[in-house]
Amino acid sequence: MVAKNELLASFQTRIEAKSAQVGVIGLGYVGLPLALLFADNGFAVCGFDVDPHKVTELERGKSYIKHIPETLIATHIRSKRLRATADFSRLREMDAILICVPTPLDAHREPDLSFVRDTAESITPHLQRGQLVVLESTTYPGTTEEVMLPILEKSGLRCPVNSYATDGHQVTLDADPETDFLAAFSPEREDPGNKQFKTHQVPKVIGGVNSSSAQAAQLLYSQAFEKTLVVSSTRAAEMAKILENTYRCVNIALVNELKLLCMRMGIDIWEVIEAAKTKPFGFTPFYPGPGLGGHCIPIDPFYLTWKAREYEFPTRFIELAGEINSSMPEHVVASMAAALNLRKQCLHGSRVLVLGIAYKKDIDDARESPSLRIMELLQERGAQVEYNDPYFPHLPKMRKYDFGLRSVELTPETLANYDAVVIATDHSSYDYPAIVRHARLVVDTRNATRAVRGHDEKIVRC
Ligand SMILES: NC(=O)c1ccc[n+]([C@@H]2O[C@H](COP(=O)([O-])OP(=O)(O)OC[C@H]3O[C@@H](n4cnc5c(N)ncnc54)[C@H](O)[C@@H]3O)[C@@H](O)[C@H]2O)c1
Numbered sequence: 001m002v003a004k005n006e007l008l009a010s011f012q013t014r015i016e017a018k019s020a021q022v023g024v025i026g027l028g029y030v031g032l033p034l035a036l037l038f039a040d041n042g043f044a045v046c047g048f049d050v051d052p053h054k055v056t057e058l059e060r061g062k063s064y065i066k067h068i069p070e071t072l073i074a075t076h077i078r079s080k081r082l083r084a085t086a087d088f089s090r091l092r093e094m095d096a097i098l099i100c101v102p103t104p105l106d107a108h109r110e111p112d113l114s115f116v117r118d119t120a121e122s123i124t125p126h127l128q129r130g131q132l133v134v135l136e137s138t139t140y141p142g143t144t145e146e147v148m149l150p151i152l153e154k155s156g157l158r159c160p161v162n163s164y165a166t167d168g169h170q171v172t173l174d175a176d177p178e179t180d181f182l183a184a185f186s187p188e189r190e191d192p193g194n195k196q197f198k199t200h201q202v203p204k205v206i207g208g209v210n211s212s213s214a215q216a217a218q219l220l221y222s223q224a225f226e227k228t229l230v231v232s233s234t235r236a237a238e239m240a241k242i243l244e245n246t247y248r249c250v251n252i253a254l255v256n257e258l259k260l261l262c263m264r265m266g267i268d269i270w271e272v273i274e275a276a277k278t279k280p281f282g283f284t285p286f287y288p289g290p291g292l293g294g295h296c297i298p299i300d301p302f303y304l305t306w307k308a309r310e311y312e313f314p315t316r317f318i319e320l321a322g323e324i325n326s327s328m329p330e331h332v333v334a335s336m337a338a339a340l341n342l343r344k345q346c347l348h349g350s351r352v353l354v355l356g357i358a359y360k361k362d363i364d365d366a367r368e369s370p371s372l373r374i375m376e377l378l379q380e381r382g383a384q385v386e387y388n389d390p391y392f393p394h395l396p397k398m399r400k401y402d403f404g405l406r407s408v409e410l411t412p413e414t415l416a417n418y419d420a421v422v423i424a425t426d427h428s429s430y431d432y433p434a435i436v437r438h439a440r441l442v443v444d445t446r447n448a449t450r451a452v453r454g455h456d457e458k459i460v461r462c
Helices: 004-016 031-040 052-059 070-078 088-093 114-126 143-155 211-221 234-265 269-276 300-310 316-326 328-342 370-380 412-417 432-438
Strands: 021-025 044-048 082-085 096-099 132-135 182-185 204-208 228-231 351-355 384-388 420-423 442-444 459-461
Touching: 004 182, 004 211, 021 031, 021 088, 021 114, 031 044, 031 070, 031 082, 044 088, 052 070, 052 082, 070 082, 088 114, 096 114, 114 143, 132 143, 132 211, 143 182, 143 234, 182 211, 182 234, 204 211, 204 234, 211 228, 228 234, 234 269, 234 300, 234 316, 300 316, 316 328, 328 370, 328 420, 328 442, 328 459, 351 370, 351 412, 370 384, 412 432, 420 432
Parallel strands: 021 044, 021 096, 044 082, 096 132, 132 182, 204 228, 351 384, 351 420, 420 442, 442 459
Antiparallel strands: 182 204
């Protein structure tokens, strides 16, 4: 075995000289910005993906994610600072390997760690002494040490789990065991499309399998991120990420439930939130909507729920929040049915246009989008459904849905053609006054029409 300090010192030398090569596995919404960030900071980066389309597009300097500028990719590809490959044997050339693969739920809503397992299996034959492997995918506490590490150690190299002390900045190395390779967990906190915070401005939380690993990961990330925070274990880092997303999930459920109460009481929930958020302390605003979407908030809390069962511990807040949030699409459809009923119309046979497929505004990601569930419910009730979304010219086949539809053009004539228009995603490019002017009925799930004056009789805010 290589002595711990020698191993770490050699890693440090390569990182500080920027001669270290950084491998990023999984070049999606999270992995691609991360790869670009390390390239921006002077490292040679190699992206690995099993999707040949992504690899080819990157190698051609093209972007397949709308909010990631092509020019940035092209510049790094030209300078050879960024490469992409599906050849995993090249992992042996890397000094650090960062894993950003999906962590979805399976058909039984249980954690599907197959992508993490497959990735660890593809690293193992190529794992080298002194390499740092970091899992960034969101997952339940225990995954790095219970799932990833045993697979990597099948290589014959060891990375013993050992506790260490940290004040967040400094890691104590005293009791570190000898380790052949380094392993850590550092949660990805990317918020796709967020123009206020860039990837490098969001502090990087790090938990090492042992103190050398924690220190190596801190050395690496501090080259690209403004702030790092080292916690005392991979479990604490895994739990921190789940807490962030559970906090959002539970608070969104709270405002969704209060929205239903406010509607009965004739109070505008949006006005209430605007008023409450003027308190300069102790209140963070969350907003109601048509339900949860995306790869994180509807999914991650259930990773914890699953793990908690091992400890015979019921996660009641999470279950309740899930129940409330997932009932929101039904609420939207019921509100539309009630509004049509007042006009002596029914959903069955009505023509409905859904505006916005993305799970949130101004991005091209439809994973778990409540728009899809709303469309499904409308179809089940006999409505003829079409959609518009500038980010989705056609609706690709998804795991659960296959509508086979194309985005309809948004003109005064088309808008007037539908019995109802649902604003499911409040993209900035939509002209809301024009939508209200030309549509016969607008069901607004995002308060997107708040500034529209007149035509109140046409708008249902729900
Ligand atoms: N999207 C977000 O907003 C966000 C934010 C924070 C954290 N996360 C977490 O980050 C992780 C990745 O999410 P994402 O949104 O980037 O997913 P994504 O689906 O956009 O990208 C994942 C990529 O991994 C590739 N991949 C799958 N299996 C692979 C394998 N065995 N080897 C190599 N590549 C493989 C896929 O082809 C895909 O390109 C998830 O755990 C997610 O929960 C996502």
